[in-house]
Amino acid sequence: MRSLFSRRPPAARSFRRAVALARHATQGAGALALLVVLVACSPAEPPAAQVPERVAVQIAAYAPVSRTISLTGTVAARIQSDLSFRVAGRIDRRNVDVSDHVKAGDVLATLDTREQVSDVEAAEATLRSAEATLTQAQTNFGRQRRLFEGGYITRGVFDDAQEQLRSAEGTADSARADLATARDQLSFTELKADVDGIVTAREAEAGQVVSAAQTVFTVAQDGARDAIFDIDEALLAGAPPSEGVVVRLGSDPAVETRASVREVSPTFDAATGTVRVKMTLADPPPAMSLGAAVTGTGLAAPQNLVSLPWTALGAGESGPAVWVVDPATKAVTLRPVGVERYRTGEILVRDGLSEGDLVVTAGGQLLREGQVVTLDDAGAAS
Numbered sequence: 001m002r003s004l005f006s007r008r009p010p011a012a013r014s015f016r017r018a019v020a021l022a023r024h025a026t027q028g029a030g031a032l033a034l035l036v037v038l039v040a041c042s043p044a045e046p047p048a049a050q051v052p053e054r055v056a057v058q059i060a061a062y063a064p065v066s067r068t069i070s071l072t073g074t075v076a077a078r079i080q081s082d083l084s085f086r087v088a089g090r091i092d093r094r095n096v097d098v099s100d101h102v103k104a105g106d107v108l109a110t111l112d113t114r115e116q117v118s119d120v121e122a123a124e125a126t127l128r129s130a131e132a133t134l135t136q137a138q139t140n141f142g143r144q145r146r147l148f149e150g151g152y153i154t155r156g157v158f159d160d161a162q163e164q165l166r167s168a169e170g171t172a173d174s175a176r177a178d179l180a181t182a183r184d185q186l187s188f189t190e191l192k193a194d195v196d197g198i199v200t201a202r203e204a205e206a207g208q209v210v211s212a213a214q215t216v217f218t219v220a221q222d223g224a225r226d227a228i229f230d231i232d233e234a235l236l237a238g239a240p241p242s243e244g245v246v247v248r249l250g251s252d253p254a255v256e257t258r259a260s261v262r263e264v265s266p267t268f269d270a271a272t273g274t275v276r277v278k279m280t281l282a283d284p285p286p287a288m289s290l291g292a293a294v295t296g297t298g299l300a301a302p303q304n305l306v307s308l309p310w311t312a313l314g315a316g317e318s319g320p321a322v323w324v325v326d327p328a329t330k331a332v333t334l335r336p337v338g339v340e341r342y343r344t345g346e347i348l349v350r351d352g353l354s355e356g357d358l359v360v361t362a363g364g365q366l367l368r369e370g371q372v373v374t375l376d377d378a379g380a381a382s
Helices: 002-006 010-041 114-149 155-187 233-238
Strands: 053-059 062-065 068-077 080-084 089-094 107-111 190-192 197-202 215-221 225-232 245-249 256-264 274-281 293-299 303-309 320-325 332-336 338-343 346-351 358-362 373-381
Touching: 053 320, 068 197, 068 215, 107 215, 114 155, 225 293, 245 274, 303 358, 358 373
Parallel strands: 053 373
Antiparallel strands: 053 358, 062 303, 068 225, 068 293, 080 215, 089 107, 107 190, 197 215, 225 274, 245 256, 245 293, 256 274, 303 346, 320 332, 320 358, 338 346
């Protein structure tokens, strides 16, 4: 009977196993949760330290730099005169042509003079008539004066004779002036050279009707010669030649002389962007005739520029730029610069840098603003 009650039923045994399994599971879950908390609270490993970019730098130093300028131009007279008739008419004769040498007073061309000759003849006839009237008035005035002095005529009659004399004198003076003008007009039908020189241009031909002041010939005056060059505006504005320019004949470079700047045009040609510069030739050789092509070579005035290798050049938002290193923090900054010109293997900077700036010359391809760098073992090159 006892043994029967001492045995536990199957349901009781199943309940005990379930409780044991639950306790075991609870203990396992707690351990897992504890492990998760411990892992979360453990300190993270520090990230690997970033190695600063290594760059090469150069110390910015301004130094005077000159540039050789080569020009092409022509020889011209310092003074050129445009000659024209002072009256209108038809050209009757032309006595000279282009390249002829003339002397002051030489007759270069003449107009048909028939009209002017007629004017002179008419003026002479008018003067003769006026002089005859004047003679008559003088005779009449002399007679009336004697009668007035003798009391034979009234004051009014004497005054009329005097007035007629004055009128005749005025008419005669006017006729003389008209004759002088007519003779001047006749003389103006001859076009004469006013200086010694060479005819460089002819603008009219015999038989052509020309107006007063219309250019017929251009004469280059003997004497000083200029070399005329059309120079790029940017080149001239940057640094005009500082000393004499060597000018050589285009067809024979062995023929040369020196020249100095005499005149720079205040305006530039909008079509070509050039400025006309006139240079005085010192003792030009005879071979440097008017119109001859010449070349000029000279040094531009020195400019203070910084020379950098082309590897230093980068691009900023507004144009060329270079990386500059702060010597205290070793942080880099992209600095805009003005490049005066580019040469093989180098650039010449005119502004944007200060004396002593550390300019990155190698290793700047992947730099960013404010990045800290280290200088290469060679240090800063000067």
